[in-house]
Amino acid sequence: MPDDFERMWSDLAPIGRSTESGGYFRQPFTGAERELDAWFREQATARGLRVETDEIGNVVAWWDAGSGAGVLTGSHLDSVLDGGAYDGPLGVVSALAAVDELRQRGFVPARPIGVSVFVEEEGSRFGLACLGSRLATGAVSWDVARELRDRDGRAFADVVAGGASTLLDGVGTFVELHVEQGRDLVDRGAAVGVASEIWPHGRYRFDFTGEANHAGATRMEDRADPMLAYATTALAADEQARLAGQRATFGRLEVAPNGTNAVPSRVTGWLDARCSSDDALAELVAEVTRHGTERASRDGTALSVTPESVSGAVAFSSDLAAAIAADHGDRDWPIIPTAAGHDAGILSAAGVPTAMLFVRNPTGVSHSPAESATVPDCHAGVTALADTLERLAG
Numbered sequence: 477m478p479d480d481f482e483r484m485w486s487d488l489a490p491i492g493r494s495t496e497s498g499g500y501f502r503q504p505f506t507g508a509e510r511e512l513d514a515w516f517r518e519q520a521t522a523r524g525l526r527v528e529t530d531e532i533g534n535v536v537a538w539w540d541a542g543s544g545a546g547v548l549t550g551s552h553l554d555s556v557l558d559g560g561a562y563d564g565p566l567g568v569v570s571a572l573a574a575v576d577e578l579r580q581r582g583f584v585p586a587r588p589i590g591v592s593v594f595v596e597e598e599g600s601r602f603g604l605a606c607l608g609s610r611l612a613t614g615a616v617s618w619d620v621a622r623e624l625r626d627r628d629g630r631a632f633a634d635v636v637a638g639g640a641s642t643l644l645d646g647v648g649t650f651v652e653l654h655v656e657q658g659r660d661l662v663d664r665g666a667a668v669g670v671a672s673e674i675w676p677h678g679r680y681r682f683d684f685t686g687e688a689n690h691a692g693a694t695r696m697e698d699r700a701d702p703m704l705a706y707a708t709t710a711l712a713a714d715e716q717a718r719l720a721g722q723r724a725t726f727g728r729l730e731v732a733p734n735g736t737n738a739v740p741s742r743v744t745g746w747l748d749a750r751c752s753s754d755d756a757l758a759e760l761v762a763e764v765t766r767h768g769t770e771r772a773s774r775d776g777t778a779l780s781v782t783p784e785s786v787s788g789a790v791a792f793s794s795d796l797a798a799a800i801a802a803d804h805g806d807r808d809w810p811i812i813p814t815a816a817g818h819d820a821g822i823l824s825a826a827g828v829p830t831a832m833l834f835v836r837n838p839t840g841v842s843h844s845p846a847e848s849a850t851v852p853d854c855h856a857g858v859t860a861l862a863d864t865l866e867r868l869a870g
């Protein structure tokens with residue numbers, strides 16, 4: 477198994493990697509991500525797995541064995557801009573390596589085992605998180621998804637064939653292995669953990685509009701500068717999140733016309749909010765919006781807020797999590813929450829019994845080139861996944 481995992485990992489390492497930052501640019505349906513997709517299909521075919529795809533680009537490779545509803549495992553191959561190596565690919569490579577390990581154990585599944593890759597999990601191109609799994613589960617319709625546009629204005633319908641997906645029809649259970657995006661396992665001294673829940677979270681476009689004007693000739697009292705309400709809002713988001721024990725980020729900004737010597741006409745910022753409950757999420761967004769609207773009215777500018785991607789709270793099946801976490805040598809694997817979204821959350825919300833396995837990340841950092849996992853911990857993750865698949869498909 478070790479050489480399989482490390483061989484596959486070294487195959488992927490250079491694909492979409494920036495020579496400057498060492499981070500990854502694997503946006504959906506672009507060169508690097510399509511290279512990964514082709515690599516996955518080759519690996520699946522080489523293992524005699526039956527590859528199925530839907531009209532959106534999601535892929536499932538089936539180990540046809542036994543009968544009944546299948547056990548699906550997998551993750552995603554797309555990345556955020558300048559992302560880490562592990563977020564997504566670790567779950568896909570570990571799933572293939574877990575199939576190898578089960579075969580080396582002589583395990584014969586009593587039900588089919590599938591390895592999945594869902595497209596556009598990050599929502600980094602078309603703005604809706606977990607777009608592939610939302611379409612595969614019907615959480616979003618093709619009619620809505622087809623209109624989503626990327627930053628160049630290209631519609632999703634121009635990129636994929638599109639239509640309803642039946643890819644998950646034979647799926648009974650889903651298990652996603654993912655690098656931990658935080659330090660909980662580091663602090664607990666555990667290589668592997670199990671997810672208890674995913675915090676509700678959302679992405680909201682804040683459009684601040686004002687009046688373009690000359691940066692020199694316009695007196696301060698004569699301006700309607702939208703940058704001021706944006707700046708107030710970003711500070712308010714930080715303060716409100718800290719006060720409420722939640723999370724808020726403005727990580728993406730567009731300024732029009734983005735000139736050095738002109739008061740801008742428009743400033744657009746995207747708020748990413750993550751909260752411990754659905755109510756707390758609604759309250760935080762409302763409070764941040766209130767601060768922005770107040771400042772805008774003072775400046776004679778305007779604010780409109782558009783939710784672009786909202787994911788409700790997900791509580792994984794505690795029985796399934798406990799069963800998976802139990803009986804592993806000296807102690808059970810910790811069962812921990814996450815504020816990072818995942819395809820597992822979408823399948824769980826669609827009623828598929830779902831679990832997540834986390835692999836320790838020594839830096840705890842994610843959505844950054846600094847994201848990391850050690851080879852021994854990755855091997856521990858593969859074995860944990862193989863054990864879990866044996867338990868579920870045995």
Ligand code: HGY
Nearest residue numbers: 597598815816817818
């Ligand atoms: O944004 C998230 O939480 C996930 O990494 N897609």
Ligand code: MN
Nearest residue numbers: 556563598843
């Ligand atoms: Mn991510």
Ligand code: MN
Nearest residue numbers: 563564597818
């Ligand atoms: Mn991910």
